[in-house]
Amino acid sequence: MLKTLQFFLFFTLLWGNTVFSAQNLPDFTTLVDLHGAAVVNISTTIKKKSHKELFKREFGSLAEEEAFEELFKRFFDFDSQAGKDTPRGQSTNPLGSGFIISNDGYVVTNHHVIDQAETITVKLTDRREFQAKLIGSDQRSDIALLKIDATELPFLQLGSSTNLKVGEWVVAIGAPFGFDNSVTAGIVSAKGRSLPSDSYVPFIQTDVAINPGNSGGPLFNLAGEVVGINSQIYSRSGGFMGVSFAIPTDVAANVIQQLKTKGQVSRAWLGVFIQEVNRELAKTFKMDRPQGALVAKIIEKSPAVGKLELGDIILEFNNKVVATVSSLPNLVAQAEIGKQFSVKVLRNGIEKIVNITLDKLPSEATIAKKPQDKQPKVTSKSMLVGMQFEDIKRPSQNSKDEKPAVVIKSVTSGVAKEAGFRAGDIIVLWDGAKITSVAQLQQSVKALDEDKSIAVLVHRNGTARFLALNISQTIEKK
DSSP, rough: HHHHHHHHHHHHHHHHHHHHHHHHHHOHHHHHHHHHGGEEEEEEETOOEEEEEEEHHHHEEEEEGGOOOOOOOOOOOBBBGOOBOOOOSSEEOEEEEEEEEEETOEEEEHHHHHHOOOOEEETTSSSSSEEEEEEEEETTTTEEEEEEEESOOOOOOOOTTTTTTTTOOOEEEEEEGOTTTTTEEEEEEEEEEEEEEEEEEEEEOOOOOTTTOOOOOEEEEEOEEEEEEEEEEOOOOSSSOOEEEEEHHHHHHHHHHHHHHHHSOOOOOOOOEEEEHHHHHHHHHOOOOOOSSEEEEEOTTTTTTOOOTOOOOOEETTEEOOTTTHHHHHHHHOOOOEEEEEEEEEEEEEEEEEEEOOOOOOOOTTOOOOOOOOOOOOEEEEETTEEEEEEEEOOOSSSEEEEEEEEEEESHHHHHHTTTOOOTOOEEETEEEEOOHHHHHHHHHHEEEEOOOOOOOHHHTEEEEEEEEEEETOOOOO
């Protein structure tokens, strides 16, 4: 009897606490009433595009393609006969979202929502429809600006995403699967997320339910301010799985203003390829903890030439801490072109300040690609357990001449493989020294302490990367 009474009291208290918590949950009704009318539905006409391509465009590399078929069947009239994705008719009308930012008809959405569109239709909540004009679109930030011929429209204010806190409530309004003005809510899961294909956007991660059609819609804080533009989800099923990403308004505001005034976006650039400093690399550079952005490659005729060196670790840009590699691109991109900025680097174990005048970021097509690394002849030599090296000639970046280099012919030991070395890697820097021959590499290995870990810069298929190598586990004993 006593146990029954204790259980009853416990259940009563638990129920009471649940009711109390529910009473303190936020009420989104006022926010939706005030701002829902400024959220629009966007459809486009694109000739000769398959639904599968359009769906993949919606999610990019974050979605797993094999899981999409059922969603195609249900929502996009997908015909999977014989494993083929067949578009019905001559054009498609993918759906997206957007929101009005001025009473005279400027509308913000995602670049991928209107990309390659022949016509763009904006539908308001009062069922009016307008053919929109594309003012400008920026692929790097995934933002587009449209204009419709209308006045006295409801519109939204862009707030600041800087003060947004992890754990804070946020609300999304959009048109998932074409269901206009659907409202979903959740919390901010993280800030400053870097995605593989979006180095210029420090995304806001939320657990707000976002699905196909939500892209381009606003993300609100509880004050009714737009703090983000819903852009992508991570999914293994093709649908929402609790991980959504929004473009912060502090990034979007500058892009929108440039699109409105110039029709395109200009960004500053430093001219370096950078990588994360992991725990192993931090040890080789004698750092107390991993931080900063490691310079793995310097692009010819860029602002970084003569200022930065391979192996520099950028710790601060314009007196702002570069905590991770994802912090730097956005700081540089938003800096003023033609202005000089201070960059704090760790070079050979010593912190120093270099001043660099930033230039305009060129288009991807105009950035010179590095010549393909030449395949070596079989004349291998070895001085490290598990790795064989050989001398080769590789194209020079600045002329038609070839220059000597060292390539890894094979990697067999577990230690070298675990460190990330691969056959075909070209050795560029070895413990800070430029390497041009196997003989030079042999002398460098002999001079190293056996208990030392070193950083090795390799070129692989036109990319550059530092790897950490523990000499004591790989040096050949004689």
